[in-house]
Amino acid sequence: MSTQAPDPFTTLLDLNSGSLDPERKVVERRLSDMAGMHLEGYADGTADTVIYSVHEIPVPTTNSNLMSSTTVIQPGKVGQEYYMTKGHFHNIRDRAEIYIGLSGEGCLVMATEDGQYTVETIRRGTINYVPGGWAHRSVNVGDEPLVFFAVYPGDAGYNYGTIEEEGFPVLVVAGEDGPEVVPNPRYKDAAASEAG
Ligand code: S6P
Ligand code: ZN
DSSP: OTTOOOOOOOOEEOTTTOOEESOOEEEEEEGGGGTTTSSSOOOTTOTTOEEEEEEEEOOOSSTTSEEEEEEEEOSOEETTEEOBOOOBBOSSTTOOEEEEEEESEEEEEEEOTTSOEEEEEEETTOEEEEOTTOEEEEEEOSSSOEEEEEEEETTOOOBOHHHHHHOOSEEEEEETTEEEEEEOTTTTOHHHHHHO
16 A cells, blocks of 8 residues: 555553553663763763653654654753753654653753744643644653653654754753753854863
């Protein structure tokens, strides 16, 4: 079939842990994979710490299929900045996405290439809409794992390079009274991010 539709199938999602049955493709991201993404460097000896895992339900990567995954971000901080995902635009920029919060407390930072941004809440029961053209990064601001489910067109793909080079306009940091959104001093500052 030209749409490459798979046969119908069902997956069991553990709403607390984010694990799937059956598990098909799990990607783990460690502090070493996040080098340069937090404002501060991570502490010596912590490079192998797993920050988040993505449990994907793979389908053919066509526009007629819906890819989905569960992300589990561990609680923790690098300096004052919370553990978070790398963040990305979709490779096909106009592809949208939906996040459904399952457990934990988090933020979804979204930004356009020209610097518009918004920071939304992720928690059990939230449904976040990520429009096409908005880069997105999720941040665990709580003490428990942050778990959310994502659905997106099968051909959306990932563009990590733009965020790696430019960052997001804002950071989410631990303030005296809880999470705070602050300007990113290195936003679009290539020289600073290379030095950092
Ligand atoms: C995919 C979707 C999520 C992320 C996951 C990890 O479009 O937005 O499944 O891939 O939350 O984030 P990242 O930025 O490392 O891919
Ligand atoms: Zn995405």
